[in-house]
Amino acid sequence: xxxxxxxxxxxxxxxxxSLFNAxxxxxxxxxxxxxxxxxxxxxxxxxxxxxVEVVDLPGTYSLLAYSEEERVTADFVKEGFCDLLVYVGNAxxxxxxxxxxxxxxxxxxxxxxxxxxxxxxxxRGGEIDFSLFYKSTGIPAVGVCANDKKSVKKLQRxxxxxxxxxxxxxxxxxxxEVLQKAxxxxxxxxxxxxxxxxxxxLNPFVCLPLFVVGLFLTFTFTFASRSPGAMISDLLYxxxxxxxxxxxxxxxxxxxxxxxxxDGLCVGVGSVLAFLPQIALLGFFLSMAEETGFLxxxxxxxxxxxxxxxxxxxAAFTVVMGFGCTATAAVTARGCENxxxxxxxxxxxxxxxxxxxxxxFLTLINAYFARGKIWILMGIYLLSILLVAFVGAILHRxxxxxxxxxxxxxxxxxxxxxxxxxxxxxxxxKQFIIKVGLTVVILLSVLWxxxxxxxxxxxxxxxxxxxxxxxxxxxxxxxxxxxxxxDWRIPVAALSGLAAKETVVGTLALLYPQGLTIGPAxxxxxxxxxxxxxxxxxxxxxxxxxxGKIPILVSTVAQTAIAFLxxxxxYATFDHGGVVFGALSAVCGGMTLAxxxxxxxxxxxxxxxxxxxxxxxxRIQSATRGKSR
Amino acid sequence: xxxxxxxxxxxxxxxxxxxxxxxxxxxxELGIFVGARIVLVAFSPLxxxxxxxxxEVRVAVSRSVANKIEVVEKGQ
Numbered sequence: 001x002x003x004x005x006x007x008x009x010x011x012x013x014x015x016x017x018s019l020f021n022a023x024x025x026x027x028x029x030x031x032x033x034x035x036x037x038x039x040x041x042x043x044x045x046x047x048x049x050x051x052v053e054v055v056d057l058p059g060t061y062s063l064l065a066y067s068e069e070e071r072v073t074a075d076f077v078k079e080g081f082c083d084l085l086v087y088v089g090n091a092x093x094x095x096x097x098x099x100x101x102x103x104x105x106x107x108x109x110x111x112x113x114x115x116x117x118x119x120x121x122x123x124r125g126g127e128i129d130f131s132l133f134y135k136s137t138g139i140p141a142v143g144v145c146a147n148d149k150k151s152v153k154k155l156q157r158x159x160x161x162x163x164x165x166x167x168x169x170x171x172x173x174x175x176x177e178v179l180q181k182a183x184x185x186x187x188x189x190x191x192x193x194x195x196x197x198x199x200x201x202l203n204p205f206v207c208l209p210l211f212v213v214g215l216f217l218t219f220t221f222t223f224a225s226r227s228p229g230a231m232i233s234d235l236l237y238x239x240x241x242x243x244x245x246x247x248x249x250x251x252x253x254x255x256x257x258x259x260x261x262x263d264g265l266c267v268g269v270g271s272v273l274a275f276l277p278q279i280a281l282l283g284f285f286l287s288m289a290e291e292t293g294f295l296x297x298x299x300x301x302x303x304x305x306x307x308x309x310x311x312x313x314x315a316a317f318t319v320v321m322g323f324g325c326t327a328t329a330a331v332t333a334r335g336c337e338n339x340x341x342x343x344x345x346x347x348x349x350x351x352x353x354x355x356x357x358x359x360x361f362l363t364l365i366n367a368y369f370a371r372g373k374i375w376i377l378m379g380i381y382l383l384s385i386l387l388v389a390f391v392g393a394i395l396h397r398x399x400x401x402x403x404x405x406x407x408x409x410x411x412x413x414x415x416x417x418x419x420x421x422x423x424x425x426x427x428x429x430k431q432f433i434i435k436v437g438l439t440v441v442i443l444l445s446v447l448w449x450x451x452x453x454x455x456x457x458x459x460x461x462x463x464x465x466x467x468x469x470x471x472x473x474x475x476x477x478x479x480x481x482x483x484x485x486x487d488w489r490i491p492v493a494a495l496s497g498l499a500a501k502e503t504v505v506g507t508l509a510l511l512y513p514q515g516l517t518i519g520p521a522x523x524x525x526x527x528x529x530x531x532x533x534x535x536x537x538x539x540x541x542x543x544x545x546x547x548g549k550i551p552i553l554v555s556t557v558a559q560t561a562i563a564f565l566x567x568x569x570x571y572a573t574f575d576h577g578g579v580v581f582g583a584l585s586a587v588c589g590g591m592t593l594a595x596x597x598x599x600x601x602x603x604x605x606x607x608x609x610x611x612x613x614x615x616x617x618x619r620i621q622s623a624t625r626g627k628s629r
Numbered sequence: 630x631x632x633x634x635x636x637x638x639x640x641x642x643x644x645x646x647x648x649x650x651x652x653x654x655x656x657x658e659l660g661i662f663v664g665a666r667i668v669l670v671a672f673s674p675l676x677x678x679x680x681x682x683x684x685e686v687r688v689a690v691s692r693s694v695a696n697k698i699e700v701v702e703k704g705q
Contacts, residue, residue: 061658066651093685096660192685195670204674300689304675313678313689405691406678407655412686 003044003051004163007076009104010088011097012059013411015116017041018146019088020056023156027427028056029328031290032411033299033317035059035335038069040076047156050164055082058335063103068342069334077107083163084110091121091128091143092193092412094186102178105139112162113141114155119148126190136181147417193412201297215381219374222281223362232277240270256452256459263462263513264448265441268506272436275359275505276429282355283428284421286324291416291424295320296408303406309392312406315345319388322352323381326539330546337404344392344400346547350535350559351387353380356435356501357530363505364527367516380531387532390593439500447496447507464489464511482568483525484575487518490526500536521574529567534560632690632698633679635669642666645699652694659688661698 008016012034021028024043029036041056057076058069065071077085087104089097094115104111115121115128121143133141142158144151200206222229245266248258289295298320303313314336321329326349336342353361361380365373416424450468452460460467473488480491489511497504508516516523534540534556544552569589635641643665646653656662660683668682679695681688690698 061655064654066655066658095684096686099658190685195682195687198670198680198687202671202673202680300673300678300680303673303689303691304677307675307677307691312691313673403693405652405694406689407652407659407691407694408689409659410680410687410689 001046001049001051003053004084005053005055005082006084006086006159006163007055007057007080007082008086008088009057009073009077009100010059010116011061011090011093011100012409014059014088014090014093014097015146016059016088017056019114019116019144019152019155020054022146022149022152024054027423031287031295032293032414033290033295034409034411035069035314035317035332036290038331038334040072045156047160050160052156052159052163055080060100062100067335067337068339077104077109082109084112084159086159087111087113089113089115091115091118092124092126092190094121094126094128094190095183098179098182101139101182105137105178110162111139112159113139115141115143116146118143118151119145121190124190124193125188126186127188129185129187132187133182133185136184137178141185147419195413197413198297201294202301204301207297207301215378216374218282218285219377222278222285223373223377229278229281233274236276237270237274240266240273245270255461259452259461260445260448263510264444264452267513268444268448268510269436269441271363271509272359272440272502272506273433275362275502276432278362279355279358279432280425280428282358283324283431284425286320287424287428288416288421289320291414291420293411293413296411299408300410305389306392307403307406309344309389310396310400310403311341311345311392312404314406314408315341315348318345319348319352322349322354324355326350326352326354326535327542330539330542333546338402340400340402341404343547343551344395346543347395347551347555348388348392349539349543350555351391351532352384353531354501354535354539356536359502360497360504360530361527363508364516364523364530367518368520368523384531435500436502440503440506443496443499443503444506444510447492447510451510469511479564482564483529483571484519484522485526490518490522494526494529494533497530498534498536500538501530504530521571524574525567525571528570529563531563532559532566533563630700632669632681632695632700633692635700636702637669637671639702640666640668641700641702643698644701647697647699648694656690656694656698660684660686661688661690667700 008020010016013032013036015030017028017030017037020026020041020043021030024045026041026043028041035058037056037058039058042053043056044051044053046052055076057073060070060073063074063077065074076082085104085107087097087101089101101113113133121128128143130141130143133139140158140162142155144155146152201210221227224230245262248261248266251258253261289298295317299313299316302316302319306312306315315333317335318329318333321332329349330346333342333345336345361377362373365376369376447469450472451464453468454460454466455468455471464470469492470488473492476491476495477485477488480494485491489508492511493504493507496507518526535543540552540556569586632641643661643663646656646661646663648656661667661681665683670680670682670687672679673689676692678689678691681690
């Protein structure tokens with residue numbers, strides 16, 4: 001069967017990926033902000049026996065690229081092979097899309113126009129005459145709504161018929177002429193979109209308290225003891241351990257196999273999967289921020305703070321995504337204007353706790369500090385944001401000093417439809433289950449094996465003394481001793497987190513069948529360590545691809561060293577001398593960091609600083625001259 | 630007057646843009662060019678950027694760029 005290739009090209013945030021998903025049945029990530037797609041994505045559909053490969057390209061305003069992602073699209077349009085270019089435009093912003101359409105019309109490729117979001121255009125009272133558009137420009141066009149199956153079928157039919165049609169297209173390539181002619185097709189101009197919420201959301205006195213309240217409500221709804229998230233979580237855990245595990249124990253399987261299935265998989269996987277509702281809910285709230293258009297406002301609101309560390313509002317997308325998954329967030333950094341900005345943004349990501357770390361936090365907090373759970377979690381997130389600011393400032397003053405202008409179109413406000421909301425929730429669950437099903441199961445199997453056998457492969461049957469894992473754990477124990485850890489199982493749990501952070505929970509369940517018994521001081525120190533130690537291998541690999549291997553290696557070593565030092569300080573605060581010692585070490589630490597910061601600042605020197613220093617020196621010199629006279 | 634000194638929620642006409650070619654091109658793509666009508670909607674916290682309304686879209690522009698855009702009030 002012959003396969004045709006079709007490229008989807010258009011401005012950012014016009015629904016190209018939504019259309020790609022609808023055409024091919026894929027489930028690529030979509031969001032109501034500019035720059036969700038940063039690399040081409042391919043998938044196929046078959047219609048009337050014809051196979052069509054669709055390429056979803058990053059959004060661009062013109063073929064003269066401004067950022068790296070735009071360059072990918074420009075290169076594909078100019079040099080890439082495809083049988084048909086489908087221009088996807090936002091029907092609600094009809095005239096804004098025409099300049100790119102003119103550039104595409106000038107290319108020697110078959111062109112088809114697809115005006116997306118027709119529902120939005122009709123809702124705002126607009127109308128496009130497609131036959132008039134075709135008559136005046138010579139380019140066939142169709143109006144679709146990516147959520148509507150009928151219109152997607154219509155688009156598939158049109159695309160296939162155009163691909164099978166061997167007649168050469170007679171496009172009007174005279175730029176101004178096409179522009180004027182295409183404008184006629186908009187027979188009724190739509191009303192302005194609703195920007196009313198901006199009045200409140202862009203006010204710093206409203207948005208900042210709203211952010212804190214939003215964070216608190218999200219955490220309460222997701223993590224509080226009697227929240228829907230926690231209740232389903234408890235149910236899932238019991239289902240795995242008491243239900244499935246209990247049933248396996250009643251079977252007449254060999255003892256070793258029962259041990260592996262119950263202790264290794266049911267307890268381990270159950271304890272990780274129990275966090276499924278909470279992770280899904282957290283991801284859901286993040287997706288809502290994307291879908292409603294709020295994320296674009298976050299970019300605008302945080303621009304001032306990000307400018308202080310040499311970034312701009314565009315980096316806010318990557319930073320917010322970093323709370324979900326570091327590996328995914330690293331890829332979104334490709335939307336940054338240049339390499340320096342991209343590297344700097346990627347290097348900040350490990351400072352943020354990804355959602356995979358949340359089960360670890362909850363397990364450790366629930367062990368000794370269940371009462372203050374919400375506040376501790378909020379504290380972790382707010383401290384992480386402060387750490388991002390600090391690391392960003394250091395990077396800006398030392399390695400990446402360049403500043404880039406912030407130019408970005410804000411996404412319109414949209415109410416997400418119920419179908420999309422359910423799909424997002426299910427997608428979050430699916431991603432989590434796949435990760436647990438692959439990485440966590442394999443790793444827990446290895447851990448169970450090394451826990452249950454001695455180096456000369458003697459089965460220990462429930463005991464861990466003399467196991468392979470104990471030998472390995474003891475090797476790393478000295479590093480954890482200043483945190484009050486005297487048990488080899490904690491280093492093993494920390495190491496397992498390098499494969500996937502969720503595994504730490506499974507490992508703790510596997511190695512502490514009676515529950516965590518390391519004491520509050522050590523738990524607090526280990527919690528601090530898990531917040532800031534190295535990200536998992538998948539995240540490191542994605543980050544190395546974007547920022548280079550050496551910077552990521554250096555940052556990972558430095559980050560893990562800082563995580564160790566902080567956890568030692570936390571243990572010391574809890575155990576030796578309490579608050580006074582903690583306050584003193586915090587003051588000393590703060591002073592040291594301030595000195596380092598001033599040194600770096602003095603070395604780089606901004607214009608203002610140099611001027612001020614120059615004036616000061618002049619004053620001193622003139623005073624000295626006066627005295628000597 | 631400079632765009633950053635312009636009145637908020639008033640229709641303004643862009644009189645001149647004095648940035649480098651690359652940024653000027655991007656501004657044009659976003660609908661900000663000499664002769665275009667814009668409305669200054671808001672400043673970001675710390676006044677690092679401005680939010681402009683151009684026909685049916687809203688665009689955030691760095692203060693450093695907004696400083697290089699000259700505007701006049703509509704009707705002047």
